Amino acid sequence: MFPSFFGLTRTTLNCGMSLLRKLITRFLLNAVVVWRAAVKTAYDGRLFAGSQRQPDLPTVEGEIIETLKELKAIRNEKSSRFKAASRTDRGVSALGNVFAFDTEFRKSELLRAMNSVARNLYFYAVAETPIDFSPRRAKARWYRYWLPNFGFDIDLMMKCALLFEGKHDFRQFCRYDGRSTKRTISKIAVSACGNYIAIDFIARDFLWNMVRKIMSAMTMVASGRATIEDIKRGLNGEFVDFGIAPAENLILMDVSYDISFQVERPMTLVRKITQGKTDAFLKSFFFDHLDKVSGLSLNGYL
Structure with a gap:
């Protein structure tokens, strides 16, 4: 017979250890994990007054920060150490600018959520980076x-x-x-x-x-x-x-960096791309047809 330990039997100890393991597992699953995200972002620069934040003007950084705040992915740009890879002037577009920030948001849901909130930004790839990663230090x-x-x-x-x-x-x-x-x-x-x-x-x-x-x-x-x-x-x-x-x-x-990005196409992104391509097609059709009916062929000039 297993000797008691402070009056506890083997069965009681096993039950206690099992309960402790469950509590530890539950704690770890629910624990808040802060990670540093790098997100590849595309945008039409004609819709913004540049990428850098400016008071009372629509900017790329401003819209990203407000998107992350609305999702409660960050509290503010300072505490999240928000940084951009490149600053683009008013009118300059991007297909692969990179923005980094610290967040507790679930990685698997981040791009879907960001694309659902931001109207004029397209988020298509994410990487979990070292905590000291700066997007300014690019290859x-x-x-x-x-x-x-x-x-x-x-x-x-x-x-x-x-x-x-x-x-x-x-x-x-x-x-x-x-x-x-x-x-x-x-x-x-x-x-x-x-x-x-x-x-x-x-x-x-x-x-x-x-x-x-x-x-x-x-x-x-x-x-x-x-x-x-x-x-x-x-x-x-x-x-x-x-x-x-x-x-x-x-x-x-x-x-480009020495890190691997995971490309994703959530439906929130696909819908925005489809709408953008439709708008571009209709605009191209309009000017192509105007070119023909006006009798002035741009092909002679371009």
Whole structure:
């Protein structure tokens, strides 16, 4: 017979241990777990006054923060350590900007919930990151500029692209904000796409307005309004006014890291994509038909 321990039998001890295990399991299941989320986000920049928060203006960060607050996924941006990978100006769109924040929200439900609340934002991938993850520390950023081809010399544009690749002082090709203006561009690729030209820029990071100012310089050379020598002078530190290209043609395509994102397509996202594609089709049909009935073919100009 099993000896008693403070008057307890084996059966009583086993029952007590079983109950304790159940209580511990229940506690662990219900315990609040804080994790750091990184969410890939797309948006039409024409609908926002830029990505960075501004009082009384519609911004990307502002809408994301209000979405997370409404879902009770965060209390505020400070306590959640909310950060963005890239700041985009008014009019600049994104297909792969990344926003990170600390949350207790269930990971499996996060994208569905965020897409159900945010009207003009599209959340399609999520990653659970190390707690010290900062989206600013990216491996690379990829921007694409779509340029209507008004007879530009593409070969000349490609020669311009080669001048900007590598490490340079881009003081004459940015809006100076006090930071060092030395940057390294890994690649600038120029591709003809029907009536448009796609120019892809890849670098670890870019200066303020850097892509748009480089783009303006390239189009000026490709249209005969400036020379390659002018670009060389600018890269050597001489003042050359190349202007700045429109923001609406620029898209932040992706930001890459050494972490794996899980892509999801909840119905809340699918419905928004379907509506957006329908709106785009109807708008394209409208202008294509107007092009025909007006007797003015844009194909002669594009």
